[in-house]
Amino acid sequence: MASATPDTPPTTTTPEDTTSEPQLPFFELGETEYKQVTSGPRISSCHSQPHAYYGPISIRNYIAGSTKKVLRTPKQKVQSNYKDVFLRLPIELKLLVLEHLHPIDIYHFSQVSTYFRAISMNPKAAGVWKTAFECHPDLPGCPPGVTARQWAFMLFGPGICLGCGKYGALTDFAFLKQYCELCMRENYSYVNALKDATGRPVPVEHIVCSLVPRSYRYHGLRYTTSYVNLANAKYFRKDFNAMMKKVTLIQTLINNDVPTLAELFEEYREALKAHVTNIHLASDTANTWAMEVFRRCSVEYDTALREITERCKTRLHNLGHETQDINYVQYSISHALRQDSVYKLTSRAFRTIRPKLESLVTTRKVTRIKNERQQLLENIYRDYQKTVDPDCWQYLPPARLVNTIEGFSEFINAPYTERGSMDPGHAVSLFPDFVSAWTKKQQVKTLELFPTESPEEDFETRLAKLELVTSVVTCGDCKLKVQEGRVLLGWKHICRHRRTLIAGYLEPCSKYEINANAKAAAASLVSCVGLDPATTTIQDMDVRNDRFLCGNCMSETSHGISGLKAYTWHECLMHSMEMHILNNVMHTSPAWLLLTAEATKFVKEHEYPHPRPISEIWRCNKCAAHYDGPVTQEEAVQHAKKVHLIINPVIGVDVAYDRRFSIRRRKAFRLGMDPAYEVRCKRCPDISIYKLWEMQDLTVHLRTKHQILDPVEGEDWMKINMIAAASAATPAPTDAPEQPSNP
Numbered sequence: 001m002a003s004a005t006p007d008t009p010p011t012t013t014t015p016e017d018t019t020s021e022p023q024l025p026f027f028e029l030g031e032t033e034y035k036q037v038t039s040g041p042r043i044s045s046c047h048s049q050p051h052a053y054y055g056p057i058s059i060r061n062y063i064a065g066s067t068k069k070v071l072r073t074p075k076q077k078v079q080s081n082y083k084d085v086f087l088r089l090p091i092e093l094k095l096l097v098l099e100h101l102h103p104i105d106i107y108h109f110s111q112v113s114t115y116f117r118a119i120s121m122n123p124k125a126a127g128v129w130k131t132a133f134e135c136h137p138d139l140p141g142c143p144p145g146v147t148a149r150q151w152a153f154m155l156f157g158p159g160i161c162l163g164c165g166k167y168g169a170l171t172d173f174a175f176l177k178q179y180c181e182l183c184m185r186e187n188y189s190y191v192n193a194l195k196d197a198t199g200r201p202v203p204v205e206h207i208v209c210s211l212v213p214r215s216y217r218y219h220g221l222r223y224t225t226s227y228v229n230l231a232n233a234k235y236f237r238k239d240f241n242a243m244m245k246k247v248t249l250i251q252t253l254i255n256n257d258v259p260t261l262a263e264l265f266e267e268y269r270e271a272l273k274a275h276v277t278n279i280h281l282a283s284d285t286a287n288t289w290a291m292e293v294f295r296r297c298s299v300e301y302d303t304a305l306r307e308i309t310e311r312c313k314t315r316l317h318n319l320g321h322e323t324q325d326i327n328y329v330q331y332s333i334s335h336a337l338r339q340d341s342v343y344k345l346t347s348r349a350f351r352t353i354r355p356k357l358e359s360l361v362t363t364r365k366v367t368r369i370k371n372e373r374q375q376l377l378e379n380i381y382r383d384y385q386k387t388v389d390p391d392c393w394q395y396l397p398p399a400r401l402v403n404t405i406e407g408f409s410e411f412i413n414a415p416y417t418e419r420g421s422m423d424p425g426h427a428v429s430l431f432p433d434f435v436s437a438w439t440k441k442q443q444v445k446t447l448e449l450f451p452t453e454s455p456e457e458d459f460e461t462r463l464a465k466l467e468l469v470t471s472v473v474t475c476g477d478c479k480l481k482v483q484e485g486r487v488l489l490g491w492k493h494i495c496r497h498r499r500t501l502i503a504g505y506l507e508p509c510s511k512y513e514i515n516a517n518a519k520a521a522a523a524s525l526v527s528c529v530g531l532d533p534a535t536t537t538i539q540d541m542d543v544r545n546d547r548f549l550c551g552n553c554m555s556e557t558s559h560g561i562s563g564l565k566a567y568t569w570h571e572c573l574m575h576s577m578e579m580h581i582l583n584n585v586m587h588t589s590p591a592w593l594l595l596t597a598e599a600t601k602f603v604k605e606h607e608y609p610h611p612r613p614i615s616e617i618w619r620c621n622k623c624a625a626h627y628d629g630p631v632t633q634e635e636a637v638q639h640a641k642k643v644h645l646i647i648n649p650v651i652g653v654d655v656a657y658d659r660r661f662s663i664r665r666r667k668a669f670r671l672g673m674d675p676a677y678e679v680r681c682k683r684c685p686d687i688s689i690y691k692l693w694e695m696q697d698l699t700v701h702l703r704t705k706h707q708i709l710d711p712v713e714g715e716d717w718m719k720i721n722m723i724a725a726a727s728a729a730t731p732a733p734t735d736a737p738e739q740p741s742n743p
Contacts, residue, residue, distance in 0.1 A: 002517065002644040028343045033570045061170070062289060064156040066297050067104050089256045091119060099131040103152040104137065108133055116348045121149065143274060143282040146176060154178075163187065170223060173214035173283035174289075175236050181220035187235040188215065194241075197248040204230040211272045212236070212243050213279045223290040283544060310347045311415060315350060316361055325364045332360045365416065372419040373412055375401045380427045386624035393627070395495045395504050397438040397506065405434050442489065442498050449473065449514050466491045467537045469526050472518040476511035478502050481583065485509060486577040489570070496659060521576035528727035529594045541569050547600045548572050551591030551726060552579075554671055565668040566595065566603045594725040597672075601690045602677075603669050610666040611657045621645070621656045630658045673721075678720050683708070692720060 033185075044664045085096060098120065106129060118126065129148035133139060139630035142151040154171045158357050161169040163183030171178050191209060202208070207586050214233040226232040233673060237679040254262050312333055313326050326333075336356050378399040385396055403412055407430045411422055450471065465471055467490050475485025482502055489495045494512075494674055501508055523533040529546060547566040548647060555562040567575060572592060579587035593602065611617055613633035619626035620636055622644050631639075633655060640649040649655050671677070675694040683706045684691075691703065698717055703709040708716055 006307070045454040057258070058169060061156065061159050062297050063293050064104060066293050066466060067102070067156065069518050072105070094119060095128050096513060098125070099129045100135070102136060103129065103132045103148070104156045106149075107152050107156045108265060125149075136304045140286040141282065143173065143176060143286070144278050146456065155361070169220060170290075172215050172217055173286040174213045174217075174279065175239075179220060183449075184217075184220045188236055189231050189237045189240070190234060191230065192234075194235065194237070194244075196244060196512040196727050202244075204233075205220050206238065206246050207269070209233075209249050211247070211276065212239050212282070213268065213276055215283075215716055223287050223294060225287065261273055275298040304343065305334055305337060308337055308342065311345050312337070312350070312353075312357060317356060319358070321361045322365060325361050328368075329360045331366045333357055336360065369416045369419055373422075374400075374403055375426065377408060377411075377424055378418065380422065380424050381431060382627075388626050390619060390621050390624060390627075394499075395439070395492060396435055397498065398499050398501065401438065402434070403429075404429050439495070442495060446473065446491070446494055449512060461645070463491065465628070466494070467539070468534075469536050469538055469541055469569075470519050470522045470533050471667055472515065472522050474513050474515040475509045475577045476513045477509035478505070479577070483574065483578075483665060485575045486581075487570070488512075489573070500660070500662075515577065515580075517580045517590075518573055518577050521573055524727040525572055528594050528725050530725070544569075545600075547595045549593040549595065549605045549671065549723075550575060550587075551593050552589075554586075556670065558670060561626065561670075563670045566671050567668055571666070571668065588620070590727065592727040594727075596718045596724040598680075598690075598723050599671070599678075599692075599722045599724075602692045603671060605689050607669045608667060614661060617658055617661050618655055618662055620656045621654055622646075626658070676722070678722050679717050680720055681706075682714075682719055683716055692715075 005405060025581050036677045047699055071637055086094065089097070094559050098109065101109070102255055106120055111115045113220070120128070126149065128689045133148050135144065135150070140149055145466070146154075153371065154176065159165075159167055159171070159178055161180040161183050162178055162185065164180060169178040169180045171709045172184075191202055191204050193621070196202050196206070209230065212235060214235055216228055216232055218232075218236070223238040250261065250265050250432070254265065266588070296522075309330060313330065314324050317323060336353060340353050340356070353620050385393060388396070403407065408427070411420060414420055420509075443459075443463055446466065446644055447459075450462070450465070452462070467660050469489070471489075473488040473494055474613040481504075484500070484502065485497055488497055497592065498508060524531040525548065527538045527547070529541075529544060531540065546569060548569065549566060550572070555564055560651070576587065616631050616632055618633045618636040620629050620643075621641050622640065625639060626636065630636075636655040640646045640654045644654070646654050646691075672694065675696065677691050677692045679695055681693060681698060681701060682689070683702065699711065702716055704710045706716075711717055713719065
């Protein structure tokens with residue numbers, strides 16, 4: 001250790017060469033020392049790789065730096081004309097003078113020369129160190145078993161690792177040792193990684209854990225600690241193993257009935273526990289003090305950095321740069337100052353860092369002008385969209401692609417001095433060709449997913465095949481995250497998804513595929529209704545508007561009624577894809593149950609309207625009043641009445657759901673199966689809601705409402721067939737039963 005006592009005692013002679021006035025060390029705080037003070041380990045506790053976040057870090061003892069700054073930067077500079085007087089004093093008077101110094105001053109005094117070191121490290125000078133600490137109660141007291149001069153070297157000395165000898169190691173006050181991060185990992189260990197004498201893991205309640213000091217430091221570059229509990233405690237592996245051997249030996253001797261050893265060991269253990277407790281109290285005090293110093297240094301550093309950053313911003317503004325660009329890169333300016341270790345903004349320092357700061361501001365200016373030009377084109381494009389049919393909005397290419405139009409290249413790539421302007425009339429003349437080209441490109445990409453059955457097929461014929469029910473496309477980018485891309489049916493649906501930006505994505509989805517499971521499920525549905533999968537279109541299935549039950553699902557119970565959800569054919573495909581994504585083995589082969597016309601009517605009249613009228617997803621289908629913000633259905637209806645003078649606006653014609661916005665999935669109606677709702681009262685007149693009964697409830701209804709005690713089937717009630725057809729495991733459209741006409 002640097003505090004080792006010299007072999008020869010100091011003499012009382014003074015240096016012979018006194019012609020020049022010697023300067024005491026660290027008398028003033030120079031610029032280089034100021035950099036050392038402020039360039040402490042400015043490391044956030046959440047970063048394990050500080051170099052990547054804070055640039056080159058000079059690992060310093062920031063406790064010493066902070067102390068020097070407080071002592072060496074007085075409000076008024078002290079002028080001393082007696083710098084050589086101290087050197088001519090006898091040793092006894094030198095020691096009396098040293099008692100009035102700060103411990104860091106005595107530490108620096110010991111580093112000046114061999115002569116001064118011999119004076120300060122002499123055993124007779126131990127009282128000097130002790131008195132210096134007593135005169136500065138703000139410093140943590142010496143831990144048990146540590147002399148004052150050793151404690152001063154631990155606090156203010158260089159952080160030299162005891163393992164590898166490199167700089168950057170802070171004193172661990174629990175072990176009174178200095179280790180860097182790598183050596184700390186080698187020499188420290190959690191209790192669950194330690195072994196006892198028999199090689200078994202050591203539990204946290206083991207006796208040895210209370211006989212050796214423990215540390216809660218989790219990094220070699222900071223004094224921050226983990227949550228204080230035994231699970232987070234770290235032990236010095238060498239000391240722990242030595243104590244484990246000692247305790248094991250003593251317990252072995254006690255087990256062999258060595259006289260009085262148990263009583264002596266108990267006294268030794270209690271004394272050692274008390275000693276460890278004192279060490280922990282002292283280390284906690286010292287660690288708290290060190291963290292407070294770190295906090296104060298951080299506050300001072302951040303304040304100084306903010307002031308320097310503001311001065312740099314002022315100078316950049318005076319150089320002609322825009323205020324909005326300077327403010328935008330404020331953090332980057334601070335980061336550049338930190339990386340280049342600019343702690344005092346002199347003219348020379350600013351000249352050195354000026355090219356980097358101007359590069360940051362210029363880069364931001366170029367980016368800003370690009371964004372402004374892009375925004376100008378997008379605004380013109382949005383105005384153009386408002387002039388087309390509102391039903392076409394959902395199929396137009398996204399606004400962000402307008403910068404790819406060849407006619408805008410000169411405007412976009414013009415010198416980045418100002419935004420410039422664009423003639424709206426010229427821009428609008430380019431949009432129709434842009435929309436046509438983008439649409440054709442997306443159609444070609446989609447058709448490439450399907451095999452070409454005949455080389456003679458023209459483009460329009462192939463495009464028309466996208467409207468087949470079995471032409472199911474799946475988005476490979478978002479099918480696992482959102483429901484929108486799991487089943488895409490028809491070109492309009494595919495086009496709408498290709499232009500939509502899914503939440504969390506920076507670009508629209510680009511990976512599409514043909515999923516065999518979805519195609520098989522679609523073919524099975526078409527076969528179930530008695531149509532040919534090779535020719536049935538989406539419109540054909542939409543016109544039928546059937547309801548299906550999944551034959552693979554188990555009944556679910558709600559409010560005492562077990563049943564199955566009734567799906568539309570779109571929802572059936574979505575359900576099949578979701579089960580495939582979840583690898584549900586019960587849904588390996590699609591199986592559907594087609595409801596009869598009566599059952600379908602019952603289900604439809606109990607379903608909630610979808611989309612919900614109260615949701616703000618509706619727009620007028622006659623104008624662009626709701627282009628920027630959809631409204632509720634009622635508001636859209638009132639708009640159509642007042643603005644367009646439509647007496648009875650028709651939903652879907654005058655007022656429509658804006659499909660540019662996604663909505664929540666429709667809540668499917670659960671059809672009761674146990675007890676089964678499959679009987680109808682023939683005594684009741686036709687009512688507005690088609691009602692089916694469960695048999696027990698119907699009996700009560702006939703008795704109380706119609707005074708029929710013994711109802712007769714066919715006269716008082718009738719049973720309704722619920723299932724019209726069931727799909728085969730392997731779809732076979734020629735064998736499918738006929739579907740009754742849908743009401």
